[in-house]
Amino acid sequence: MLYSDIYQTAKSAILAHRMRSLLTMLGIIIGVGSTVLMVSVGRSFERYILDQVESFSSHLIEVYPTGFEKFGRSTDSLTFSDYEAVKKLSTVESVAPVIFVTEKVVYGTEEVSPYVFGTTKEFFNNYSLKVEDGRILNDADVSGARSVAVLAAQAAEDLFGDKNPVGERIRVGERFYTVVGVMQSLGSALLQDLDTPVYVPFTTARAQTGQKFLSYMSMKSTIDDDALAMADITSLLRQRHSIENPDNDYDKDDFRARSAAQATEIVGTVGLGLTAFIGLIAGISLVVGGIGIMNIMLVSVSERTREIGLRKAVGATRQDILRQFLMEAVSLTLLGGIIGIIGGASIGALLAAIASKFIGHVPFVLSIPALIAAVSMALGTGLVFGLYPARKAAEKSPMEAIRWEG
Amino acid sequence: MASKQVPLIETVDLRKSYFSEELETAVLHGLNLTINEEEFVSIMGPSGSGKSTLMHILGFLDQPTSGKYLFRGEATRTMTDDELAAIRATRVSFVFQAFNLLPRTTVLENVMLPLLYHPTIPASERRDRAMHAIETVGLGDRATYYTNQLSGGQQQRTAIARALVTEPDVIFADEPTGNLDSKSGNQVMEAIQELHAAGGRTIILVTHEQNTAQHAKRIIHLRDGHIDSDTTKFKRLNAKKNHNLTK
Ligand SMILES: Nc1ncnc2c1ncn2[C@@H]1O[C@H](COP(=O)(O)OP(=O)(O)OP(=O)(O)O)[C@@H](O)[C@H]1O
Ligand SMILES: [Mg+2]
Numbered sequence: 336m337l338y339s340d341i342y343q344t345a346k347s348a349i350l351a352h353r354m355r356s357l358l359t360m361l362g363i364i365i366g367v368g369s370t371v372l373m374v375s376v377g378r379s380f381e382r383y384i385l386d387q388v389e390s391f392s393s394h395l396i397e398v399y400p401t402g403f404e405k406f407g408r409s410t411d412s413l414t415f416s417d418y419e420a421v422k423k424l425s426t427v428e429s430v431a432p433v434i435f436v437t438e439k440v441v442y443g444t445e446e447v448s449p450y451v452f453g454t455t456k457e458f459f460n461n462y463s464l465k466v467e468d469g470r471i472l473n474d475a476d477v478s479g480a481r482s483v484a485v486l487a488a489q490a491a492e493d494l495f496g497d498k499n500p501v502g503e504r505i506r507v508g509e510r511f512y513t514v515v516g517v518m519q520s521l522g523s524a525l526l527q528d529l530d531t532p533v534y535v536p537f538t539t540a541r542a543q544t545g546q547k548f549l550s551y552m553s554m555k556s557t558i559d560d561d562a563l564a565m566a567d568i569t570s571l572l573r574q575r576h577s578i579e580n581p582d583n584d585y586d587k588d589d590f591r592a593r594s595a596a597q598a599t600e601i602v603g604t605v606g607l608g609l610t611a612f613i614g615l616i617a618g619i620s621l622v623v624g625g626i627g628i629m630n631i632m633l634v635s636v637s638e639r640t641r642e643i644g645l646r647k648a649v650g651a652t653r654q655d656i657l658r659q660f661l662m663e664a665v666s667l668t669l670l671g672g673i674i675g676i677i678g679g680a681s682i683g684a685l686l687a688a689i690a691s692k693f694i695g696h697v698p699f700v701l702s703i704p705a706l707i708a709a710v711s712m713a714l715g716t717g718l719v720f721g722l723y724p725a726r727k728a729a730e731k732s733p734m735e736a737i738r739w740e741g
Numbered sequence: 742m743a744s745k746q747v748p749l750i751e752t753v754d755l756r757k758s759y760f761s762e763e764l765e766t767a768v769l770h771g772l773n774l775t776i777n778e779e780e781f782v783s784i785m786g787p788s789g790s791g792k793s794t795l796m797h798i799l800g801f802l803d804q805p806t807s808g809k810y811l812f813r814g815e816a817t818r819t820m821t822d823d824e825l826a827a828i829r830a831t832r833v834s835f836v837f838q839a840f841n842l843l844p845r846t847t848v849l850e851n852v853m854l855p856l857l858y859h860p861t862i863p864a865s866e867r868r869d870r871a872m873h874a875i876e877t878v879g880l881g882d883r884a885t886y887y888t889n890q891l892s893g894g895q896q897q898r899t900a901i902a903r904a905l906v907t908e909p910d911v912i913f914a915d916e917p918t919g920n921l922d923s924k925s926g927n928q929v930m931e932a933i934q935e936l937h938a939a940g941g942r943t944i945i946l947v948t949h950e951q952n953t954a955q956h957a958k959r960i961i962h963l964r965d966g967h968i969d970s971d972t973t974k975f976k977r978l979n980a981k982k983n984h985n986l987t988k
Contacts, residue, residue: 336857336858337864339864340857340864344857347846347850351843351844351845351846352845638844642843645841645843646854646858647826647829648802648829648835648841649829649830649834649854649855649858649903650826650827650829650830650831650855650858650859650907651826651830651857651858652822652823652826652858653822653823653826654823655826655858732802732803732804733801733802733803733829734797734802734803735803737802737841
């Protein structure tokens with residue numbers, strides 16, 4: 336039998352039984368499509384989270400008092416001279432001290448309770464915050480302890496609505512500040528918190544609150560290995576705070592240094608868990624799709640066995656039969672698989688595009704392993720449940736096959 | 742060569758039993774039968790006497806349980822699947838009582854089907870040969886019809902076209918008119934007769950009807966899996982014919 340004959344035979348057998356072929360293909364399309372969709376959505380979401388975290392956090396290190404994290408421990412441990420000492424370390428740059436001002440912020444009749452950060456210009460660099468209007472805090476603001484404020488996007492909207500806040504005066508607690516700048520929105524659901532603060536000069540905040548200690552410090556490491564920079568900071572601060580801690584028992588420290596890279600790892604683990612969960616759902620849809628394919632193939636075994644008997648009666652060899660059925664199974668699977676992949680990927684891309692409108696750019700990640708697994712499953716079921724009965728039928732004598740009723 | 746002619750079909754003590762759940766149903770009880778080339782043989786007998794069973798074995802559609810079946814002098818028992826397939830493709834054809842056409846396909850596709858598996862007829866000749874066979878059975882204007890758009894007689898004539906398209910040595914027809922009214926039955930019988938008249942072809946026909954059987958020159962009666970009688974009409978004419986063949 337010629338190759339083109341095998342192809343033609345398989346094609347006309349598929350076309351002669353459109354409904355059967357369509358149902359088989361539907362099983363493949365659904366199995367492959369939903370697997371590709373599910374896993375891709377999981378991967379895209381994971382990528383989205385990682386992108387978000389990485390976008391503002393590369394080499395970011397935060398140092399805060401233990402009381403910040405553990406209830407009952409002191410929040411008064413980091414001093415201004417600690418800040419000045421850390422600033423001198425060669426492993427870090429762009430160090431920003433922060434003091435929280437826990438006061439209400441008022442403009443006219445509008446009143447909000449955002450975080451008010453007393454800090455320096457380095458802070459904006461550390462978190463990659465960008466100006467929308469006006470300017471950020473500068474060195475002169477800090478050295479002169481000026482009463483100026485910069486609003487994050489959400490804070491500006493809450494206080495001023497559509498009005499331009501630059502040049503307006505707001506009240507923080509008992510003190511008045513002139514707004515000199517508004518920051519861009521980060522436009523991401525995950526980073527919403529960074530859109531709400533009000534920033535004032537570090538020195539002004541210290542004067543207003545009378546606080547001796549820092550709420551926390553943020554900085555960037557100058558070397559690729561954040562852990563090394565953190566070790567540097569940790570040993571410096573232990574020395575300054577007279578803490579003996581050769582075993583790195585964090586409970587003995589009165590401060591804690593953490594890199595955003597660690598946070599990224601945590602998010603990555605969460606994302607992996609999510610992918611595993613979605614993989615499970617995808618696995619279920621694979622099995623369901625596989626059962627669908629199997630059912631259609633088993634239901635048609637009687638009819639196909641008769642067909643095989645007939646073909647053998649007019650001279651088909653076992654090989655001819657097997658090649659035809661192999662061709663049919665592979666064609667249906669590949670066609671269904673391609674439609675499933677295109678369908679699943681399109682819906683996934685569409686979902687990513689829709690999500691991007693609401694929570695910031697969501698990249699679409701097509702999961703190749705899921706794609707391969709899905710197509711292999713379809714091919715596997717097709718071959719097992721399509722070829723196995725065909726093989727059995729082809730081994731019967733033509734008359735046995737023609738009369739076979741299952 | 743004037744030596745002894747090798748018969749087309751020869752069986753020695755041919756037996757067939759069906760087995761279902763260890764239960765043996767013996768159907769053919771040791772048949773000895775010789776059929777020569779270009780014979781037209783009718784097989785008759787009561788229902789259940791084993792006519793179809795015998796036809797299926799002789800037509801390479803089933804295996805005997807024991808005994809010898811020699812086709813053109815060659816033992817068939819030891820043939821491989823491929824050798825059997827080659828004989829089905831080139832030398833024998835079968836016309837069933839139940840038509841057994843491929844569903845949801847056209848007359849032309851059905852008739853072309855055996856050519857797909859024919860080892861020597863080139864693909865380019867398939868369509869012409871199939872059309873020729875279809876015209877032979879008088880269905881030229883129905884070639885593109887789907888088989889379910891045909892009358893029973895037309896379906897059976899399609900099956901006959903499928904049987905003769907490979908120009909086989911022998912055509913087996915198992916009650917080809919059994920499902921047809923007398924008019925379309927006659928048309929089918931005419932087609933079969935013409936086939937034989939054209940020469941070079943052995944026809945083995947199972948029928949219930951005496952009229953139909955009369956078309957044949959030799960009638961074999963089966964009863965309970967035995968040969969009850971085997972009579973040849975116009976003995977002289979037949980002998981002369983055999984003589985001609987061996988010359
Ligand atoms: N596949 C089978 N399994 C078991 N027994 C069978 C099978 N096919 C036929 N038989 C039995 O073999 C016997 C002969 O059947 P066969 O079909 O050869 O008869 P027949 O002479 O062709 O009858 P009819 O004229 O009704 O077609 C019957 O008793 C039947 O029950
Ligand atoms: Mg019968």
